[in-house]
Each structure stands twice: as structure tokens, then as C-alpha cells.
Amino acid sequence: xxxxxxxxLEYMRKMVLIRRFEERAEEAYGQGRIGGFLHLYIxxxxxxxxxxxxxxxxDDVVTHYRDHGYILAxxxxxxxxxAELYGKTTGVSKGKGGSMHLAAVDRHIWxxxxxxAGHIPLAVGLALANQYRNLPxxxxxxxxxxATNNGTFYSAxxxxxxxxxxxxxxxxxxxxxxxxxxxxASAVSDIFKKAASFEIPAVQTDGNDLLGVRDTVxxxxxxxxxxxxxxxxxxxxxxxxxxxMGDPQRYRGKDEVEAAKERDPIVLWRRSLLxxxxxxxxxxxxxxxxxxxxxxxxxxxxxxxxxPDPSELCANVLVPG
Amino acid sequence: xxxATLLQAIHDTLHEExxxxxxxxxxxxxxxxxxxxxxxxxxxxxxFGPDRVIxxxxxxxxxxxxxxxxxxxxxxxxxxxxxxxxxxxxxxxIVSELAKLRYRSAGLFTAPVVVRAPSGGGIKGGAYHSQxxxxxxxxxxxxTVAMPSTPADAKGLLASAVRGPDPVxxxxxxxxxxxxxxxxxxxxxxxxxGKGRIVRPGEDLTLVAWGxxxxxxxxxxxxxxxxxxxxxxxxxxxxxxxxxxxxxESVNRTGRAVVLHEAPRTCGFGAEVSALIQxxxxxxxxxxxxxxxxxDTPFPYALEKSYLPDPEKTACAxxxxxxx
Numbered sequence: 001x002x003x004x005x006x007x008x009l010e011y012m013r014k015m016v017l018i019r020r021f022e023e024r025a026e027e028a029y030g031q032g033r034i035g036g037f038l039h040l041y042i043x044x045x046x047x048x049x050x051x052x053x054x055x056x057x058x059d060d061v062v063t064h065y066r067d068h069g070y071i072l073a074x075x076x077x078x079x080x081x082x083a084e085l086y087g088k089t090t091g092v093s094k095g096k097g098g099s100m101h102l103a104a105v106d107r108h109i110w111x112x113x114x115x116x117a118g119h120i121p122l123a124v125g126l127a128l129a130n131q132y133r134n135l136p137x138x139x140x141x142x143x144x145x146x147a148t149n150n151g152t153f154y155s156a157x158x159x160x161x162x163x164x165x166x167x168x169x170x171x172x173x174x175x176x177x178x179x180x181x182x183x184x185a186s187a188v189s190d191i192f193k194k195a196a197s198f199e200i201p202a203v204q205t206d207g208n209d210l211l212g213v214r215d216t217v218x219x220x221x222x223x224x225x226x227x228x229x230x231x232x233x234x235x236x237x238x239x240x241x242x243x244x245m246g247d248p249q250r251y252r253g254k255d256e257v258e259a260a261k262e263r264d265p266i267v268l269w270r271r272s273l274l275x276x277x278x279x280x281x282x283x284x285x286x287x288x289x290x291x292x293x294x295x296x297x298x299x300x301x302x303x304x305x306x307x308p309d310p311s312e313l314c315a316n317v318l319v320p321g
Numbered sequence: 322x323x324x325a326t327l328l329q330a331i332h333d334t335l336h337e338e339x340x341x342x343x344x345x346x347x348x349x350x351x352x353x354x355x356x357x358x359x360x361x362x363x364x365x366x367x368x369f370g371p372d373r374v375i376x377x378x379x380x381x382x383x384x385x386x387x388x389x390x391x392x393x394x395x396x397x398x399x400x401x402x403x404x405x406x407x408x409x410x411x412x413x414x415i416v417s418e419l420a421k422l423r424y425r426s427a428g429l430f431t432a433p434v435v436v437r438a439p440s441g442g443g444i445k446g447g448a449y450h451s452q453x454x455x456x457x458x459x460x461x462x463x464x465t466v467a468m469p470s471t472p473a474d475a476k477g478l479l480a481s482a483v484r485g486p487d488p489v490x491x492x493x494x495x496x497x498x499x500x501x502x503x504x505x506x507x508x509x510x511x512x513x514x515g516k517g518r519i520v521r522p523g524e525d526l527t528l529v530a531w532g533x534x535x536x537x538x539x540x541x542x543x544x545x546x547x548x549x550x551x552x553x554x555x556x557x558x559x560x561x562x563x564x565x566x567x568x569x570e571s572v573n574r575t576g577r578a579v580v581l582h583e584a585p586r587t588c589g590f591g592a593e594v595s596a597l598i599q600x601x602x603x604x605x606x607x608x609x610x611x612x613x614x615x616x617d618t619p620f621p622y623a624l625e626k627s628y629l630p631d632p633e634k635t636a637c638a639x640x641x642x643x644x645x
Contacts, residue, residue, distance in 0.1 A: 060394070094427035101425050110393055111426070115417045121383045122418065125390020125398075132346070132372060132396065139390075155383040162378060316428040317462050318562070319486045 001276050003211060008278045011053060011210055013287045015045040015266050018069045020295045021078055025068070025085055025099075028299065029245050034085050038099055041069040043208075043240035046265035047172055048073040050213030051140060055221055060108045060130070060139040062123040065100035067112030070142065076104045078298040088305035095308045096316065108137075117143060117150035120169070124156050127165035127230075138166045138224045140217070146177025148191050157230065161198040164229035168220045169195075171232065172207060174239040179251040192234035200230050207235030208265040211272075238263070322504035327497045330472035330505045331361050331437070331479060335399065338483045339369050342397060345483055348375040349384060349401030358403045359439055359498055381411040385436060389419050392432035397483060405440035405492055406449045412457070419488045420463030435482040436490045440468070441533045441583055442615075442629050443496030447622035453532070453584035453615070458490050459561040459593070465489045465514050467559045470535035472503045474558050477512025485514070494533035501536065517564035519571070523553035526639055527571040529594055530581040531557055534630060538581055541635035550643055560590055565597050572602040577642045579611040583629055586614040608645035611638040 003011075022040045029038045041048070048069035055061075063070050071081055076092065084091030085099050092104055103111035110126065113119035123141035130137045147153055148171060160167045171191050175182055183189045195202035201223065205216045213235055220231035238260040242249050249257075261267075273279040325333065339345045347362055347369075353376040356363030366374040377384045381402055388398035402408045408415070415436065423431035442451040459466050465487055469475035475493070482489035520535060521542060530538035535556045542552035553571050557564055572578045578598050580591035595610040613630045621628050 062390070093425060093429065096427040097425045103426055103429065105426075105430050110390075110430075111422075113418065115413060118386070118413060118417055121386020121414065122390035122393065124383070125387035125392070126394045127390070128387060129391045129394030129396045132391075133394075152382060152386070155378070155380040156386070159378055159380065159383050159387060316424045316426075318423070318465065 001211060001272065001278070002215065003278070005278050007053070008273055009283055009287065011049050012269055012273065012279070012284070013291065014049045014073050015210070015269065016287055016291045017078065017294065018045045018048065018072050019266060020291050021072060021082070021298065022068055024295050024299050025082065026245070028086070033303070034099070035087065036098060037244045039066040039244045040241040041066050043260070043264065044172055044174060044237045045069055046210040046269070047170070047207045047213055047235045047237060050210045051170060051217045054214045054217035055138070055140060058108050059137050059221065060110060060126045062110045062119050062126065062139065063112045063142040064116065064119065064144055064147065065112050065114040066144070067100065067102050071102045071104055071109050074104065074107045074109055076107055076109070078294055079301040082298040082302040083305050086302040086305070087307070088302055089308050090301065090305040094312070117147035117152040119143070120147070120153055120156035121159070123167055124160045124165060127160065127167040128163060130166055131163070136225060138168060138221045140168045140170055140221065142170045142172060144177065145171060145173040145175070145182050145186065145191055148194055149177070149186055154197070157195065157198050157200060160230035161200050164227065166224040167230040168217065168224050169230065169232045170217065171234045172237055173234050174237050176239070176243070176251060178243045179247070181251065190234070192232060195232040200232050202232035202234065204234045204236065207237030208263050208268055210265060210269050322506060324502050325472045325505045326499050327469065327472050327475050327493070327501050328359065328361055328499055330475045331493065332363065333505070334476045334479045335362065335365060336368065338480060339365065339373060344395060345397040345399065346373045346375060346391070347399050347401065348377055348388065350377055350379055350403055352376060352401050357401055359495065362401065381407055382414050385411040385414040385419065385434070388434045389414065389432040392434045393430060397433060399435040399437060399483060402436060402438040404446070404450050405438040405454050406452045408438050408454060415458065415464070415490070416461045420461045423487065424463055431487055433486055434488045438490070438492055439495035439498070440492040441494045441496055442620060442625055443533060445622065445625055448619045451620040451625070453492070453582065455492055455560055456584060456588060456590045459590055463488070464561065465559065466492070466561045467514065468492045468494065468532040469558060470494065470497065470532055470556050471501065472505045473510065474512055474518070476505050477510045478558060481511045481514060484511070492532065496533040497536070512558060514559045515562040515564055516559065517555055517557040517567040519567070520554040520556050523551035523575070525551045525575055526577040526579065526642055527553050527555060527568065527575045528579050528581060528635070528639070529555045529557065529568060531560060532583070534581045534583055537630060537632055537635060540632035541639060544632055544636040545639050550639060552639065563594070565601070568594070568598060569601045572598050573605045576605050576607040579613060579635070579638045579642055581613045581630055581635055583615045585617045586612060587617050589614050608642040611642050613638045
């Protein structure tokens with residue numbers, strides 16, 4: 001495997017961190033400590049972790065609303081991410097963004113966006129600015145299969161192709177747009193084929209195979225960086241939880257979900273590390289303990305942080321004139 | 322001071338701002354080689370090149386969305402939407418993304434995009450080349466909405482928009498593009514947002530109008546003057562944030578107010594201005610606040626003159642307020 005022990009364990013640590021972070025968020029949501037909506041990434045962690053590992057730290061990232069994984073994979077402190085979910089002043093956006101709008105500009109994470117497909121043109125613009133400013137940065141834009149049925153997806157890809165922009169679109173095809181199966185909503189179930197209209201190079205990859213994701217993203221990102229224009233990756237995956245909390249999941253059977261869990265990206269990565277003797281059970285135990293402590297610290301931090309003062313309500317609409 | 326049309330003032334200001342700051346880019350459908358549908362951007366591409374004067378695909382939502390990303394990433398895009406009527410495909414990008422970034426990030430980032438859109442009737446454009454959509458955007462927090470009625474204000478508002486920290490929508494009254502001429506200050510000239518202008522002073526009634534309705538208001542004031550009524554005409558210039566203090570002070574003096582706009586009546590911005598006046602000046606008012614507006618219809622083609630407010634209709638509303 002094209003990975004050293006240190007990298008291998010770091011990828012594992014990040015996937016486990018995202019998993020445990022979200023499981024604790026799920027608990028907090030059930031206790032009413034996190035409000036509104038919570039869209040869990042559980043089952044899709046290999047994509048965020050693999051993609052971030054393939055990019056440079058100043059490559060720009062724009063994401064959809066199922067966005068906890070990316071910001072954690074980029075290395076933002078789980079404390080400030082959890083605090084944002086709790087709506088606390090210590091959160092990444094002081095509690096003004098919430099779960100679906102996580103951003104960390106100093107880490108080039110330009111935000112999660114809750115209008116499906118609405119953020120794709122923003123990624124095109126970031127890429128155009130990188131090109132205009134002669135910056136060697138590539139923009140990656142993450143979205144789901146549902147977004148590719150929206151006109152904004154096509155119009156954005158067209159612009160990126162017209163100007164040969166350094167953009168990599170990463171479609172996480174988890175087989176359902178909320179509750180509607182891909183084949184019921186999209187004339188083409190192999191999403192990557194949609195890029196052909198714009199002569200954008202596109203590939204389909206196994207989104208649960210961490211190393212496969214990393215290497216595919218690395219190849220496409222470096223092609224984009226080399227001036228070869230936009231690229232598209234369809235990463236096939238499966239979401240183990242509902243679309244958001246409270247989804248009755250009438251669109252799929254429990255057996256289907258259980259079968260999918262056999263291809264849990266964490267289980268697969270663990271197996272390949274054991275088989276290749278890059279890690280031992282002890283390593284995994286240590287990671288689990290460290291992550292447990294880190295997530296516990298994040299939860300405590302969020303719970304003990306202050307709520308925003310009502311005087312904040314009208315701040316940050318416009319710069320005061 | 323040199324004289325210029327409204328259109329020339331906007332063109333020259335774009336030129337000046339691009340020369341001043343290499344981060345400023347102009348983008349839109351046919352803004353480059355073609356010089357824009359109204360020729361506002363004519364010649365900019367020759368001076369600044371196609372990297373800074375970008376001909377885009379026909380895709381308003383994509384253009385504005387892309388401009389947001391560019392602004393996040395350190396640029397100063399000035400978007401031209403060919404007609405304000407074509408802004409609706411970009412509505413989602415403007416109200417869902419552009420308007421909300423500063424707020425949802427608690428001030429950590431924002432996108433200082435300028436969107437220019439020729440608006441209003443008067444050129445027989447019919448249903449899709451004549452509308453005045455300002456109220457939709459004023460209703461969305463996070464947007465500055467301005468509409469100049471003179472070449473000098475066009476320069477000052479556009480320059481403030483390009484240099485400012487937040488997104489700005491500039492609706493340009495296309496009926497005035499080549500029909501209004503005026504002095505334009507040379508060099509730096511910034512009109513701050515949220516500051517209105519008294520177009521002409523008067524003691525008997527305050528007439529608030531913006532865009533292409535400002536000259537109509539002045540003509541109505543002439544008609545009223547012949548009847549001995551002295552009208553104070555106020556052009557807010559920025560619709561949001563509104564200079565309500567200027568209007569309030571005026572109405573407290575005159576005791577009467579009429580609001581004039583060409584957008585449809587119901588939920589038009591005149592309704593908000595009227596409500597604000599009544600909240601703030603209730604005990605000084607000698608008559609209900611009047612409204613002269615377009616009709617609650619799609620914008621007509623042949624009946625454009627019947628639809629648009631004119632000096633006579635405005636004078637009727639003034640008379641009604643005076644005789645109440």
C-alpha cells in the first residue's frame with residue numbers, strides 16, 4: 001500500500017474522530033442540546049478524510065450541508081465545531097451558523113451550504129480568483145447525488161469548463177437524495193457520466209475505500225493544478241443514518257442498511273491495516289481512547305460555553321455604516 | 322465640472338475604479354466585446370483586457386454565484402445583469418448566499434459583490450424588460466440596495482459599492498441612462514449609503530421618489546407650485562439602509578407626505594416608507610401618507626404610459642393630501 005504507518009494511523013484517527021464526534025452529537029440532539037437539523041456523515045467518512053489527505057492545506061474547500069466531516073478532517077479543533085452545533089459563542093461562527101454552515105476561513109474551508117447545489121457556483125468563483133491571482137490553489141467542491149439533478153450544477157460545470165478552472169467536483173453518491181433513490185430521480189445513475197456534456201474528465205470510485213479516494217482525488221487535484229481544467233469524481237458510498245435526524249427511512253429496508261455496514265469504511269481500513277501489518281489492535285485501542293477523550297472534551301467545552309447574548313441578534317447584518 | 326449622462330457616469334466610474342484597484346473585475350453577459358446591452362461597459366475590455374472584463378455564459382445565477390466565490394477569494398467583482406427582470410434566476414444566489422454570508426459567519430467573512438441591473442420602464446420593454454424589483458431585495462437583510470437618479474449620484478454610489486465591505490445591488494433607471502445629464506465631480510467622489518438628498522426644498526408636502534421617478538416628482542412639484550403648493554422632493558438614493566431621519570425631519574416640517582415609485586403598489590417599498598412615516602410623524606401628519614405607484618399588474622407593453630406614474634397622477638395625490 002502506498003501509505004506509511006504514521007499516515008495510516010492518522011487517517012484512522014480522523015475517521016474515528018468524525019464517527020465518534022457525530023455519535024455524541026446524535027446523543028446531544030436526542031437530549032435537545034443541539035437544535036434544528038443534524039445531518040450525519042456516518043458511513044461516508046473515508047471521502048472527507050481521503051480527500052483532505054490528498055489536498056494541500058491551502059487548497060480551498062466548499063461543501064454541502066452534511067459537513068461535519070470535512071472541517072474535522074482538515075484538522076479544525078472538534079471543540080469549536082461541537083460548540084457551533086450547540087449554538088454557543090465559542091463555535092466557529094459564534095453560534096450564528098450551526099451544523100449545516102461550518103466554515104474555517106483560516107483553513108480555507110469556505111463553508112457548508114444548505115441550498116442544495118447553490119454552493120457550486122461559489123466554488124467556481126473561488127477557482128476563478130485563484131486563476132486570476134496566479135495562486136497555485138485548487139478548489140474542491142463536495143455535494144451529493146441529489147445536487148446533480150439541479151440546473152445550478154450544470155451551469156456551474158459549464159463555466160468551470162469554459163475557463164478551464166482549477167476545480168475538482170466531488171460527488172458523494174450515497175444512493176439517495178433524501179429519500180429518493182438515484183435511479184428514481186436521475187436519468188443517469190452513474191453520476192460521473194454527466195460531466196461528459198462539458199468534456200470534463202470524470203471518474204467513478206469506491207467512496208468507502210479510503211486509499212482509493214485519496215489517490216483519485218490526488219490525481220484529479222494535481223491535474224487541475226497543472227492547468228488541465230475542472231475534474232469530477234463520483235465517490236460511491238452509503239449513509240448509515242437517515243437523511244437527518246427523525247428520518248423514518250421508509251425508502252429502504254433495515255437489511256439493506258445492515259448489508260451496507262459490512263463495507264463500513266472504518267472496518268475496511270482497519271482490515272487492510274491489519275492485513276498489511278501497518279497497525280495492530282493496540283494501535284486501534286489507543287486511537288479509540290484518544291478520540292474518546294478528545295470528543296468528551298469537545299462536548300464538555302460546548303456544554304460549558306456561553307449562549308450568545310440576545311444583543312448579538314442584529315449584529316453582522318451589514319458593517320455598521 | 323464636466324457634464325455627463327447617467328450612463329457615461331457609470332461607465333467612467335467603472336473605468337476609474339478598475340484603474341484604481343486591480344482586484345476590480347467586470348463580468349456579465351456581453352459586457353466585453355459587445356460593451357453591454359446598453360453599452361455601459363463599452364471599451365473597458367480594450368483598456369483592461371478579457372481577464373478583467375469577463376464575457377460570461379447566459380446564466381445569471383451562475384454569474385452571481387461565481388462572483389460570490391471571487392469576492393470571498395479577495396476580488397471585487399462588479400456583475401452586470403442585462404435587465405433587472407433577468408435577476409430572478411440569480412435570486413437564490415442573492416438572497417440565500419450573498420445576503421447571508423456576513424451574518425452566518427458572525428462577521429468572519431463576507432462577499433463584497435456589486436450587482437448592477439438596469440431597471441424600470443419607459444422604453445416599451447414589456448413584461449420582461451421593464452420591472453422594478455427593488456422591494457424583493459430590500460426585504461432580505463444583508464443587502465444594500467441603491468438607485469441613483471443623477472450622474473453624480475451614480476458615480477458616488479457605484480464607487481462606494483465597489484470599495485465597500487458588503488454586497489450592494491445597484492438598480493440603474495434605464496429610462497434616465499441617456500436622458501439625464503448633469504455635472505459629475507472629477508476624481509474621488511463617494512456617496513455614502515443611507516444618506517438621502519433633498520432635491521428641492523419646500524414647506525407644504527414631502528414627496529419621496531427614487532430612480533426615474535425623481536424627475537417625475539420634480540415636474541409634479543412644478544405643477545403644484547403653479548397652484549401655490551411648495552413641495553419638498555427627497556431622493557433617498559439608497560433604499561436600504563434608508564435615510565429615514567431625513568424623511569422624518571422633512572415630514573415633521575411639512576405635515577404631509579406622498580411616496581412615488583414605479584414598482585407595483587402592493588408591498589412596494591412605498592408601503593414601508595409610508596409605515597415608517599406614520600410611526601414616526603403621526604402627530605404631525607395633517608393627511609394620510611399618499612402613494613403614487615405602478616399598478617398591481619404584470620408590466621404592460623402598449624399601455625406602459627397608463628401604468629407608469631406621471632406628473633399629473635402625482636399632482637392628483639398631492640392635491641388629495643392638501644385638501645384632506
